[in-house]
Amino acid sequence: MITPAQRYERFLTDLKAAGVRLTEQRKVIVKVLAEAHDHPNADELYHRAYVLDGSVSLSTVYRTLRLLEDHGAIQRHDFDAGRARFENADTDHHDHLIDVDTGQVIEFRSERIEKLQAEIAAELGFDIVRHKLELYGRRRG
């Protein structure tokens, strides 16, 4: 079980290894991402980072998010159109179930679905690069 602190260290090590300059702002943003247990959007990340270090700007949050995404360190989602949401990519792959009433995001993983997807793509003559599976559901009353 990886801790936020460990995740943070790994983030920094990987970035340094990739030749990325570790600025104060980037470290703070990465720390916020490492500690996030949810799927925050850019603005939420900005606010959390700003509390830790008032020198972080929204622009830099956006620039850093793009940087991290390009490095494969985080993943971008668009559960609700118009606002991207992020999560660190080091955790195991999983899909999302969004509660349409509360907006709550539940993570799950199904080997069978993964397998089935690969089979379907293969039948169509493709190899899957990535996929997006989002279930929008309502809690059973």
Add this chain to the structure above:
Amino acid sequence: MITPAQRYERFLTDLKAAGVRLTEQRKVIVKVLAEAHDHPNADELYHRAYVLDGSVSLSTVYRTLRLLEDHGAIQRHDFDAGRARFENADTDHHDHLIDVDTGQVIEFRSERIEKLQAEIAAELGFDIVRHKLELYGRRRG
């Protein structure tokens, strides 16, 4: 096998039945949608409609798209973030495979995946309201 002309007629009949006013612009936009074999975005729809009738504006395209979506006549997708794409909803349900190299969108349907999704949601205590499954793949060389 339904023809574009038939689809167009059904669109109009359904809208009229729903008490929607059939303006010139709406008819043109609906016709363009009925004839579309791809997944055009608002701007593309606007251009196609404008050719048929220069009195169509982009605002009205957006308003009509929202209207049609609310009536369940079309479906909105966001394959690429930041730009919504549309398709008529009268066809059978299907998912999408997007060729990451060409952007081509291939439609497919798998009963097994549908079933599996319902099972997973049920295990988590949910009923599926809708879902989004997009495979992004590369053609096998």
Add this chain to the structure above:
DNA sequence: ACCGATTTGCGAATGATTTGCAATTGCGTT
């Protein structure tokens, strides 16, 4: 054809994200 409510086009407003630019900063080199 008439009339009132609905819909339209226009341009301005919005909200998320990006960008230009001058000032600041990380970090390899002295």
Add this chain to the structure above:
DNA sequence: AACGCAATTGCAAATCATTCGCAAATCGGT
């Protein structure tokens, strides 16, 4: 420990897709 400069930053202005306000045009029942 200071130097130098390219990379990075904050800010404000720009962008991009989409929405909105409002006066003018239009639908469709009478």
